[in-house]
Amino acid sequence: MRKVWLIIKREYLTRVKTKAFVISTLIVPLAGIMLVLLIAFLISHRPQHTVRLAIVDDAGGLAPSVKHSLEHSPDSSTPQFIVTDTFDHSNTAEVERDLRSHVNSGALDAYLIVPADLTQAIELHTKNPGNFAVLAPLTAALNQALIGARLSARGIHVDDIDQIARGVDLQVIKVSQSGEAVEKGQTMGIAIGLVILLYSSLLAYGIITMRSVLEEKTTRTMEVLISSVRPFELLTGKILGVAGTAFTQFLIWIVSLGLLASYGAAMAAMFNPSSSFPAMHVPLSLLIWVACFFFGGYFLYSAMFAAVGAACSNEQDAGQLQWLAMGPLVFAISFYWLVMIDSTSTLSLVLSEIPFLAPVLMPLRLSIQAPPAWQLALSVVLLFGTIVGVIWASAKVYRVGVLMYGKRPTLPELLRWLRYS
Amino acid sequence: MEAISLENVTKSYDGVHAVNDVTLRVRRGAILGLLGPNGAGKTSTIRMIMNILVPDAGSIRVFDQPVSDETRQSIGYLPEERGLYPRMQVRAVIVFLAALRGMPEPEANRLAREWLDRFELGDWSEKQVHDLSKGMQQKVQFISAILHKPPLIILDEPFSGLDPVNVATVKDVMLEMRGQGSTVVLSTHRMEQVERLCDSICLIDKGRNILDGDLRAIKQSYGKNTIQIEFNGPDGFLSHPAVSSVNRFANGAEAKLKPGAAAQEFLKAAVQSSAQITRFDVLEPSLNDIFIEKTGHA
Numbered sequence: 081m082r083k084v085w086l087i088i089k090r091e092y093l094t095r096v097k098t099k100a101f102v103i104s105t106l107i108v109p110l111a112g113i114m115l116v117l118l119i120a121f122l123i124s125h126r127p128q129h130t131v132r133l134a135i136v137d138d139a140g141g142l143a144p145s146v147k148h149s150l151e152h153s154p155d156s157s158t159p160q161f162i163v164t165d166t167f168d169h170s171n172t173a174e175v176e177r178d179l180r181s182h183v184n185s186g187a188l189d190a191y192l193i194v195p196a197d198l199t200q201a202i203e204l205h206t207k208n209p210g211n212f213a214v215l216a217p218l219t220a221a222l223n224q225a226l227i228g229a230r231l232s233a234r235g236i237h238v239d240d241i242d243q244i245a246r247g248v249d250l251q252v253i254k255v256s257q258s259g260e261a262v263e264k265g266q267t268m269g270i271a272i273g274l275v276i277l278l279y280s281s282l283l284a285y286g287i288i289t290m291r292s293v294l295e296e297k298t299t300r301t302m303e304v305l306i307s308s309v310r311p312f313e314l315l316t317g318k319i320l321g322v323a324g325t326a327f328t329q330f331l332i333w334i335v336s337l338g339l340l341a342s343y344g345a346a347m348a349a350m351f352n353p354s355s356s357f358p359a360m361h362v363p364l365s366l367l368i369w370v371a372c373f374f375f376g377g378y379f380l381y382s383a384m385f386a387a388v389g390a391a392c393s394n395e396q397d398a399g400q401l402q403w404l405a406m407g408p409l410v411f412a413i414s415f416y417w418l419v420m421i422d423s424t425s426t427l428s429l430v431l432s433e434i435p436f437l438a439p440v441l442m443p444l445r446l447s448i449q450a451p452p453a454w455q456l457a458l459s460v461v462l463l464f465g466t467i468v469g470v471i472w473a474s475a476k477v478y479r480v481g482v483l484m485y486g487k488r489p490t491l492p493e494l495l496r497w498l499r500y501s
Numbered sequence: 502m503e504a505i506s507l508e509n510v511t512k513s514y515d516g517v518h519a520v521n522d523v524t525l526r527v528r529r530g531a532i533l534g535l536l537g538p539n540g541a542g543k544t545s546t547i548r549m550i551m552n553i554l555v556p557d558a559g560s561i562r563v564f565d566q567p568v569s570d571e572t573r574q575s576i577g578y579l580p581e582e583r584g585l586y587p588r589m590q591v592r593a594v595i596v597f598l599a600a601l602r603g604m605p606e607p608e609a610n611r612l613a614r615e616w617l618d619r620f621e622l623g624d625w626s627e628k629q630v631h632d633l634s635k636g637m638q639q640k641v642q643f644i645s646a647i648l649h650k651p652p653l654i655i656l657d658e659p660f661s662g663l664d665p666v667n668v669a670t671v672k673d674v675m676l677e678m679r680g681q682g683s684t685v686v687l688s689t690h691r692m693e694q695v696e697r698l699c700d701s702i703c704l705i706d707k708g709r710n711i712l713d714g715d716l717r718a719i720k721q722s723y724g725k726n727t728i729q730i731e732f733n734g735p736d737g738f739l740s741h742p743a744v745s746s747v748n749r750f751a752n753g754a755e756a757k758l759k760p761g762a763a764a765q766e767f768l769k770a771a772v773q774s775s776a777q778i779t780r781f782d783v784l785e786p787s788l789n790d791i792f793i794e795k796t797g798h799a
Contacts, residue, residue, distance in 0.1 A: 086600050094589060300584025304645070307551050307578050308601040310570060 083309050084317045091292060091321025096328060105329050109336035116344050130160040131214055134179055134191040136167045142194055143168065145225040150217070161217070164188065183207055190214070198226065271447035274370060275413065275440050278377050285326040286385040286405060290398055292318045293389030293478070311475035315390065319382045319471065326378075369456055370443050376463040377439025381409055383470040390478035408436035415441060423448040433459050435466035502565055504529045504653050504684035505550060510559035512545055519545040520556070521708035527686060527701075532679055534699035534716075535688040536788075538796055542708040543688040544581050547657050550686075551578055563653065574602065577651035581658055581688075583642055587631035591641055592617065594630060598645040609648065616644040620670060636662050643671060647678060654678060656687040660694060672698055692788040702788070706796045720785045726758045727784045728767065734776035741770045753780065757790070 095101055133150070137143040143166040150161035167175055182188035183205065190206035202222060206214075228241050236244065293315060296302035305314065384405035392398040415437060419428045423445045432441040432451070438459045445451050505527040512520040520542040527533045535543050548554040549561055552568045563572040585594050592613045599609035617626045620640045625633060633641065639662050647654060654675075660668050675685050675698060689695060695702060696716070703713035712719065731753035739747050739754055743762035748755040758764060764783045771778055786794075 083601055086597065090589075090597055094586070098588075295586070299586060300582045301586060302584075303548075303551075303553060303580035303582050304578065304584070304598065304642075305601075306553065307573050307576070307580075308598065 083313045087309065087314060087317025088321040088324065091318055092324045095322065095325040101325065101329070105332050108333045109340070112337050112340045116340055119344070120347060130162050132162050132164050132189045134165040134188055135163060136175060136191060136193045138196040139194050139198055140168055142225050142229060145228055146221050149221040149224050180205065268447045270370060271443045274374055274443045278374060278439060279409065281326055281330065281378060282381045282406065282409065285322055286382055287402060289319055289322045289382045290385040290389040290402060290405070291395065292322055293386045294392065294395055294398055297393055298395065311478040312472060315386050315471050315475050315478065319379065319386055323378065323382060366446055366450070369446055372460050373439045373442050376460060376467065379467050380435060380439065380463060380470065381405060383467050383474065387470055387474035387477065390474040391481060393481070409440065412437040412440035416444065419444050420448070429455065433462060435463045438463050502529060503527060504564060505686065506562045508560045510549060510556045510561060512549060512554060512556050518708045520549070523705070523710045525703050525710055525713055527684060529684050530679060530682055531700040532675060532685040532687070532698055534695035534702045535686060535705065536695065536702055536792060537705035541705045543705055544657055546705065547655055547688060550655060551576065575652050577646040577649065577654040579643055579646040579656040579659055583639060585630045585638055585642060587629065589630055590627055591622065591630055591633065592626040595641065595645045595648060599648045602649045604649045612648050613644070616648060620644065620667070636664065636667065639663060640667060647674065652683055654683055654685045656685070658689055659687055660689060660691055668694070692792060696788050704792065704795055711795055719791065723786045723791060725783050725785055727786050727790065728756045728758065728764055729780065729782040729784055730754055730756065730771065730778065731780035732771070732776040732778045735774065736776065738771045738774040738776060741767050743767050
């Protein structure tokens with residue numbers, strides 16, 4: 081154990097001290113700060129441009145209600161509108177030519193033409209047809225006015241229209257052993273976030289683990305090293321040392337981004353008191369299981385990268401084989417929908433017990449419906465057993481391949497090396 | 502008890518014998534020179550003693566134990582394949598390697614300072630390894646092979662790449678270690694170092710042990726048949742019937758006598774010739790001569 085600790089320490093310290101580590105660790109919080117500052121700047125310097133609009137209303141009676149709902153929008157985030165002119169039943173070529181010249185000269189931003197027959201399209205004439213920020217509130221206001229007009233034509237009182245036209249909110253309540261909770265998608269969010277975190281951390285640190293295993297071969301220190309350490313100790317130390325580096329970096333990122341986010345939330349609340357963030361209430365046991373699967377997944381796949389490093393003698397060869405390490409993870413993601421459809425099926429159970437798939441599929445099952453404890457425990461045991469198994473097999477391959485400089489092993493050779501003791 | 506014993510050890514790669522039926526014993530507290538032309542099987546033999554390679558046949562024991570991961574712990578090893586972590590500080594590398602071999606870090610640190618000073622690397626101890634020259638790196642590697650005071654030290658080509666001053670320091674250290682009871686095995690091509698340093702030799706050629714034993718006994722067994730002569734004038738006397746071969750130099754020659762021939766007869770012929778003799782020595786054969794004679798090539 082002492083040797084493993086020495087190797088962890090060396091891997092960790094030599095990596096944490098590099099410029100690359102310091103820069104990449106600082107760049108994420110700095111980018112976050114820049115983003116927050118940029119957003120703050122944009123909020124405080126939002127262009128106060130109001131859209132000047134004219135309405136040519138051939139249908140008659142629609143213009144006032146469109147004007148009303150546009151000019152009294154409660155939503156402060158959409159552009160402000162001013163309806164400068166309305167023309168009732170006067171769609172002459174002259175009016176339109178007039179309005180067009182106003183738009184061209186910049187005195188007017190747009191004009192609407194409401195046809196007499198409302199089954200026809202309403203036309204918006206503007207210089208800037210791609211401005212979606214204008215289109216959405218405009219469409220909403222037109223719809224509201226149109227539905228209002230139709231309903232009141234059928235004898236429904238104007239004050240009742242809002243009441244009638246209101247839709248429903250579907251609130252999903254999750255039933256679990258611990259009682260009922262309003263589901264706002266946070267547990268599913270955790271499952272998906274975990275896969276993204278697992279994938280990206282392996283993308284960043286898997287190859288570093290692989291290179292770390294290759295380091296003794298490329299620097300020719302291997303003969304000295306393996307005359308004092310067992311390959312199993314060496315590989316375990318390397319995987320843990322690189323993981324320590326990775327987790328240090330993630331911890332710094334999470335803490336600094338967390339601080340930034342709470343600062344950002346406070347600032348957003350200051351500017352816009354009506355917005356609020358949904359409160360998270362995730363049970364602790366769920367978090368603990370999810371953490372088990374995250375760390376298990378990270379270590380299993382780093383061990384896979386270490387195995388590729390152990391089987392190769394240089395980075396070029398390893399680079400060509402590194403897809404082998406990540407392959408099962410991508411494979412696991414392709415089973416996501418199968419488990420999502422029915423997380424309690426036998427297929428879901430079997431898939432989520434397979435160590436290479438469990439880090440992805442078990443958190444998903446947890447987020448949908450907590451599986452029985454024995455299934456979780458079995459999966460964790462299998463996962464960690466497989467990690468030890470992968471490192472053990474890699475150590476054997478490493479041990480035997482030690483002196484095969486400059487030659488990439490063939491698959492039969494690899495299998496033979498595994499049998500060799 | 503022997504420090505190392507090899508019994509009928511054989512190792513082949515793709516059907517080619519790198520080491521062929523080698524039997525060898527290394528006495529405790531001795532310095533053994535492992536000699537042989539390039540590709541003779543020296544490094545393969547060393548790697549098998551280090552349990553890096555496994556012999557196809559035969560057995561190897563270190564301090565009377567079959568080789569294993571444990572026996573390696575008592576060996577200080579300088580591999581032929583040199584290398585240190587390039588992005589580590591010089592002293593940190595030495596301490597790391599010593600700690601892996603079981604030495605407590607504070608003690609390793611103290612000893613590392615002493616050794617770095619002795620090899621005139623004290624000013625470099627905080628520098629990164631890749632800032633050092635090849636020769637300096639080799640000294641660092643030598644230090645890390647001996648720092649943990651192993652009872653057995655195996656050095657594969659310890660002198661290659663070193664200047665004469667450092668060759669002398671390395672040689673002194675080896676003699677010191679022997680004085681402290683360590684056994685040293687070194688492989689080299691440098692015969693003059695072996696002659697001055699080694700108690701015994703093992704000559705390997707084409708994977709076979711063709712000569713081994715006490716260095717002095719081996720040389721005596723060859724008898725005093727080598728004559729070093731320096732002279733001015735014609736060299737016709739060199740073709741005397743007692744002489745079997747001649748190696749001519751600018752101001753003299755080294756002549757080898759036929760078995761049973763008397764040096765006296767040759768000296769007489771030389772004096773009677775018109776050459777002016779300035780030096781005449783009767784010597785044991787040099788290790789170089791024995792090496793060439795045994796292997797058929799230099």
